[in-house]
Amino acid sequence: MCNQFILDKLEDLENQIKLLNKRLLKLEPKNENFFQSYLETKYSASHQRCTLGISDIETDKEIIEIKHWKSYKIVLGQLQAYNLNKNKKLIVYFFGHEPKNKNEIVSLLHNNNIEVWSIKVIDDGVQETLLDKHVDTQREKICNFIEQYIEKVEIPRNIKSKDELKRYVITRTDIKSKYITIYNKFDINMELLRNEVEHIFNIKDKSSGGSFKSIKYKGFLGLKFKS
Numbered sequence: 001m002c003n004q005f006i007l008d009k010l011e012d013l014e015n016q017i018k019l020l021n022k023r024l025l026k027l028e029p030k031n032e033n034f035f036q037s038y039l040e041t042k043y044s045a046s047h048q049r050c051t052l053g054i055s056d057i058e059t060d061k062e063i064i065e066i067k068h069w070k071s072y073k074i075v076l077g078q079l080q081a082y083n084l085n086k087n088k089k090l091i092v093y094f095f096g097h098e099p100k101n102k103n104e105i106v107s108l109l110h111n112n113n114i115e116v117w118s119i120k121v122i123d124d125g126v127q128e129t130l131l132d133k134h135v136d137t138q139r140e141k142i143c144n145f146i147e148q149y150i151e152k153v154e155i156p157r158n159i160k161s162k163d164e165l166k167r168y169v170i171t172r173t174d175i176k177s178k179y180i181t182i183y184n185k186f187d188i189n190m191e192l193l194r195n196e197v198e199h200i201f202n203i204k205d206k207s208s209g210g211s212f213k214s215i216k217y218k219g220f221l222g223l224k225f226k227s
Contacts (some may be wrong), residue, residue: 009039035066035095035119038126052081060090062074068096072105079114085141090114093128098191100199103139106131126161138189142196145179152201171219172207178225197223 039057040046048058055078057064063082067075072094079090092114098146099105106116116131155168172194194205203220210217 007023032066032068032095034107035093035126037092039064039066039119041138050082050086050214051085052084053078055082058082058088062091064093066093066095069094069099069102069105070096072109076112076114080112091117091215093117093119095119098195100195102131139192139196141183142179142193144190145182146175146196147201149182150175150197150201150223152203152222153224155222159215162217165212165215165217165221168197168224169219170223170225171216172205172218174225180199 004018021190036056043057043059043062043064045057045059048055048060055063056066063079065075065078069128072092079092083090090102090113092109094116095118098118109116110132118129118131120127120199150170154166155165159165159168172190175193175197176188176190179193197203197220200219201223203222205220210219210221
């Protein structure tokens with residue numbers, strides 16, 4: 001009985017430590033230094049000086065750079081320079097808000113034999129995503145779906161209730177459900193979906209909450225599914 005009590009207390013303590021670590025992770029700045037430290041641990045390697053500069057991380061087989069998306073041109077030159085006379089595998093990890101021309105950036109780097117990853121902090125830790133040609137294929141399918149099944153509508157000015165406003169709002173969940181029904185695919189990239197809807201219709205996603213004439217709503221205001 002006593003041993004079980006101790007085991008239960010230890011389990012509670014472990015859970016509290018995990019929760020504390022998650023909270024500390026959220027508080028820590030998510031800049032290049034943060035991801036540098038994380039990836040140094042992963043690859044068991046760090047900076048290395050070479051003829052044309054200092055790499056972020058370098059192993060026996062790889063040269064790795066960590067950059068914000070807006071620095072894609074810089075990283076393209078850096079990796080090629082650091083690899084002079086080495087013939088190592090080139091890898092870049094991008095952090096920060098993904099740009100609308102992400103697919104073009106990924107294609108550019110792929111064409112120069114650079115492996116591309118995105119990296120970000122989520123509730124359970126750090127998420128790394130390998131970006132490949134599948135992203136381009138899904139983006140094309142998502143764009144076709146949006147243009148075929150979603151339309152922009154004018155919102156009447158005399159709306160007075162939330163129920164009336166709902167007719168002119170669709171959420172990402174609504175769009176995902178429709179997409180799954182049509183394509184029978186469950187692996188939809190929700191971030192890609194949101195970016196493309198915002199780009200095509202120039203309407204911001206208010207999933208965290210928006211207001212129209214003091215009426216609260218969540219989702220894309222001014223969109224609906226075509227009949």
